[in-house]
Amino acid sequence: MDSPLIVVNFKTYAQGTGEAAVGIATACRDVAEEAGVTIGVAPQLCDIYRVSSQVDVPVYAQHVDGVSPGSNTGHVMASCVQQAGAVGSLINHSERRLNLADIEASVRAARAEGLTTIVCTNNIPTTAAAAALDPEYVAVEPPELIGTGVPVSQADPDVVRGSVEAVKKINPDVQVLCGAGISRGEDLIAAMELGSVGVLLASGIVKAEDPRSALEDLVSQL
């Protein structure tokens, strides 16, 4: 089993905002080093520069728009994200949905800046559709499981298995992450046994009483 990709989404949790974001990112870097795995962090947009300039950790944006330089007030341009120190971006998270044309434009714009793209989807058909847009990763997260603590690998293993199969047919260059309800070491192993190459997780780490312990538990069974 290859080393997985783990991405911790800070959402807009108070525990992952501002200087606290730097703290959790530091914990992610430390645990990643100890365990010899890759743990990326996805802080809020306004925290990307602060985190990336202080912690040696792969930083992902939570969202990027498909806009070019120009009149796009309030939008998130890939080159700005990249210059702020991010290495990639989530796109189309269930809490920040985009229309299809915009997902495609975002993937294209992010790729042009050398950013790794993770397109989030909600079921097997949308995962297949996202794979056709040629991102590096598709992260399938049934919205009804997000934040529940019930891992998708347990509640609905078929959506992960089916997503992996569908992606293989459509575009074998794309890899599948799985999200929603993941927080423990066994969830990560289960996710990988279903064919995913890693996980997207959030509250299980960021809102944990002790994020460092939660991260150590997460990687304990690799």
Next chain:
Amino acid sequence: MDSPLIVVNFKTYAQGTGEAAVGIATACRDVAEEAGVTIGVAPQLCDIYRVSSQVDVPVYAQHVDGVSPGSNTGHVMASCVQQAGAVGSLINHSERRLNLADIEASVRAARAEGLTTIVCTNNIPTTAAAAALDPEYVAVEPPELIGTGVPVSQADPDVVRGSVEAVKKINPDVQVLCGAGISRGEDLIAAMELGSVGVLLASGIVKAEDPRSALEDLVSQL
């Protein structure tokens, strides 16, 4: 060459609103009968029942949401569209974009009511993505050509050819329509020679001085 599918989108043109919608739908039916082809019409949502109850023509909605019965004020439910007399719906037209999860839900909801689904897209990758959602048709329309009178088959034949190829690989059950700038008989022939099975058109017919003549010209070379 099989008989093409022709769908005339009335948009919110004054010339295709209310009783005028019935008039253009009647012209579509007459020309279709004379030429032995199928011409569908896509009037505004509030005109579907009026047209379908007065003219024997396949009626398409311009938009349908993926909602189920419930608290969805102002949304367009597939079963309502179907009960109003429509046989299908456009989904994700460039003037009414949906997010990816909603396109998938719309296709699924429409199919459950027996409606034919035509998902509109803007380029080859989004066409491929839409095909993965398993609609009956994908209609590729480069937005920059819509309403120009310059047919996509002439301005950008590769987007049609590429769309047809991409769809064949992803999901051969799906057929490709092409739109944007189509209005004349030679445009329709050109579109079909590029591998599409029909066309989506709008201003070229609805805003024509004489819609019936425009329709007759459109089918003249079949």
Next chain:
Amino acid sequence: MDSPLIVVNFKTYAQGTGEAAVGIATACRDVAEEAGVTIGVAPQLCDIYRVSSQVDVPVYAQHVDGVSPGSNTGHVMASCVQQAGAVGSLINHSERRLNLADIEASVRAARAEGLTTIVCTNNIPTTAAAAALDPEYVAVEPPELIGTGVPVSQADPDVVRGSVEAVKKINPDVQVLCGAGISRGEDLIAAMELGSVGVLLASGIVKAEDPRSALEDLVSQL
């Protein structure tokens, strides 16, 4: 106490779709006549023509866009709504929010077609803001109470009172309706005693076992 305005929103309830919409509209008309009050109905967009052409009842659209004749596929144009037989429209319902510029454009477009406008809002400041756009009515509905059966007049009378006061200051030509959780005669009376001139209601009537009885109860205390 003047005769109230009562508007029954059919949402996308199965019980208010298609021919069933005609049935409930008929009940509304009958009870309105018996009680000497005005009961309007807001069926789905695709049902407006069907209802208005069969039942002599004031029909409202659930939504209208601010678009003019042109390239606006899937949008709801005021003149189409009017030609389909509607006398007015809800605008900005909590299930179909619009941005501020679009609310203003919708109110203006609807007014230009002689449609009565009811802008929905969620609290006192947004009610005040909506009043500045000069619609005929603002309907304040705290979203957390919609569909609960707990009437706003009881759960949060201050939001109704405060809305009435705020509107009086900003634009005394505008009248306040109240919605959310309304279903019974006493709720209507309570709403009017708080200064509103009528109510917007939905599930309490449309999903009632016997809509006609529910309507009779609603107007029983006038």
Next chain:
Amino acid sequence: MDSPLIVVNFKTYAQGTGEAAVGIATACRDVAEEAGVTIGVAPQLCDIYRVSSQVDVPVYAQHVDGVSPGSNTGHVMASCVQQAGAVGSLINHSERRLNLADIEASVRAARAEGLTTIVCTNNIPTTAAAAALDPEYVAVEPPELIGTGVPVSQADPDVVRGSVEAVKKINPDVQVLCGAGISRGEDLIAAMELGSVGVLLASGIVKAEDPRSALEDLVSQL
């Protein structure tokens, strides 16, 4: 005439992204100091921390959402913006429209963090509506003039005058800025003579060959 508020919106201009944002912000600070006026800057979200930690200049976000700590991936939380060093935010810019309920929530959330709020609007009625939400500033910008170089004070002085009057009636605590097409000293003076207290401007400075000279020209007639 009081000292005006000048806010330079960097949009997603390449000339105002990343390290270049720091450069323009520095020019703004220098010119502001020399002229004894206040010039704020609104860089992209990912550049707020970088600019605020390097340049002593009032930084505004280009957009803020009304969200609280929680599951809001990709959203812009007021407390994050504040911790990144911003002192205020644009809200509802014409390139980043929000629905009415969200504008109200954004103003409220921003105010709770001590951020100065500037709600952008497109005409007199929406300016009046925005004033009812009690922000510090409303910035009226007819969208058709944005980026044209034709100042609103010249092309449509009545929209500024009318906005000032409408705001005075609705909520005299709110002050009016004006935007769209502003770039030169005489535009600023004209804007203030029409009753506004400052300007929002963008391309005229950020895309100028020499932004520092452009800023010096802007404040030259005060």
